[in-house]
Amino acid sequence: MTLTASPTDGLPVSDVDPFSHEVLEDPLPLHEQLREAGPVTYLSRYDVHALARYDEVHAALVDWQEFQSAAGVGLSNFRTEEPWRPPSLLLEADPPQHDAPRRVLTAVLGPRALRRLRERWAADAEELVDQVLAEGTEFDAVTALSQAFPLRVFPDAVGLGPDGRENLLPYGDHAFNAFGPSNDLVAQGAPRIAELSAWVGEQCQRESLAEEGFGAAIWAAADRGDITPQQAPLIVRSLLTAGVDTTVHGISAVLYAFASNPDQWARLRAEPALARVAFDEAIRWESPVQTFFRTTTTAVRIGDAVVPEGHKVLMFLAAANRDPRRWADPDAFDLGRDPSGHVGFGMGLHQCVGQHVARLEAESVLTALARRVARIELAGPTRRHHNNTLRAWGNLPMAVQPA
Template identity: 55%
Template structure:
């Protein structure tokens, strides 16, 4: 199914909204929404809506969100993928050359990252990532009682990702904190965003320093990015910003995706049994967890002209909030969307975005090798204590997931 999106020549609405657009008194950045977004997402999927709390339009059906993601000329990213409009407000940090850019500028820098993270490069690092996953799972099986977030979903990516980039050992504790700041900053000026930015200075300083060419180990992804400044494909000024893009989006998506996958296997033992019976399902189990939990819940776009979405006229310069999590559970797209099924055909989920801004990175590789190791070595994963959620304006994940892992 495709959404109907066309350019509109309708009369401007003077900052207001057309009567046909339903107004919803929903705050998608409130703590109670984060705790259980599904009921509100059902209402959001009914139509294009206007959210009075933050004066933005919202789209939540899979077809609508997919269409917006795939039309960067009308729904631009260069004016910010958060609530802030960079044409009207100064960004809190220099904009991303990947996430906050539009074609053709985005096309050039994205091409560089695609070369750095090519399938051939992923193949080269796979054995190392797999060995690290096996070692991590072996160690946790000896302990049995663990926090699956701190001890696995965070610990494993932190053991391989910084090395792949070529970062120094010192200061790596800043990485998760920096990524959390970036994603919370996409939200509105609520307490979560303000607190994140206020404590961001040391994390920003660390990341800026690590992105310099002299601080990156030869052969790592970071050094490879800088090498493209020698060929003229990017400038000397752009190179560290592209490395920053890897650090911003390359860790939290993996951490929250892994956390979601382990949380699903612990809650649905029948799915863990399927994975144990067929470890080749590990990649699909990770993809299904990303669809089911949607670690990246929302992103904004800004209209560059008047446009119609499913018959509703939206003026130029309006913020449109895409509900990726709601789209990934849209019954128009998925059979039994609220059921976790690791044998489901997951192609088409938008947990990693879609179109020219689809996530490039190693999250899928890391998710696959960890779940494959668990499938081969663990008999079961059982929750043994209170599960604590982590709050972020964009990301959905857990702070703590106490589990018992039993040896197969």
């Protein structure tokens, strides 16, 4: 990355493309450069300001009044551009429009629902791990575990039928690609997106959902008048869009972390209660959601710079999660760390409403694995899956030693 200083205000300026395949393959050098450049950098290629330090990213996430989501959390500005689909009522809305959908979904995904799922998901995870180990001690962790478990339990919890679940991953992949520029990654998903969107839309309708589950609970909220009948399918869609890919990549992240840090796996086996800490530490360390945008509602001062009103601001969540100003030894994956405060799930009123569901899925898998596997390690070359927003693995060949 070549940095120059703006002749008008001295702001660091770069023509780097954070969505290039080179950066998506290994974003860490760019993140360090952006953090060291200052509180804010101007990215001339896309006419956006970038935040990479923890304090500035955190401040922008919690300040929805000056950094709005309603103009889109991607590069596209909904003030001037038509979104490719109806905006999310949670991710792409601000108060007061955001309030009722958020209240409903927070209640639907609350502690009572998760208590009902805990025992069932633990049994499902044990059954899946037993199946994987019965087929051998080497496998691709992405397909065998990271994808298989969420696609097994989460659609059930929402109330989807058994057919077509394979559509959820490519649909989510395109949705997260669409937050970036209209590049080759977006083009790859474009031929199928009409078909996938139609399928997802059908699953969000009352008649497609089981009588019990998250989806039915959302429609029940519409019957009570907590939300409108028009809002209900869009809230179900938010679950199906954001609730699968992110969890898949989060589970991959924690499995990769353990395969790369065998001492930490030994620690988890000795202290199984650390499973949730391990997942959050992996979210901080690997940051499956790398970036999100906001749009300024007024001229905002960040450091010595003033970002004009109506301007896109790119928040590097992953860079903030490894900011040495916030974290000691940030590049280490360490179960002794308190990872709370990481911005991998966002922060403030737009913080991921399904984060506790993702934690329970990851905890179920890790607990089942830790009981059965003494050691886990990489067993061959790994491959990244590139996405404009997500940090993902295409494959993770792993070898395990049964306990």
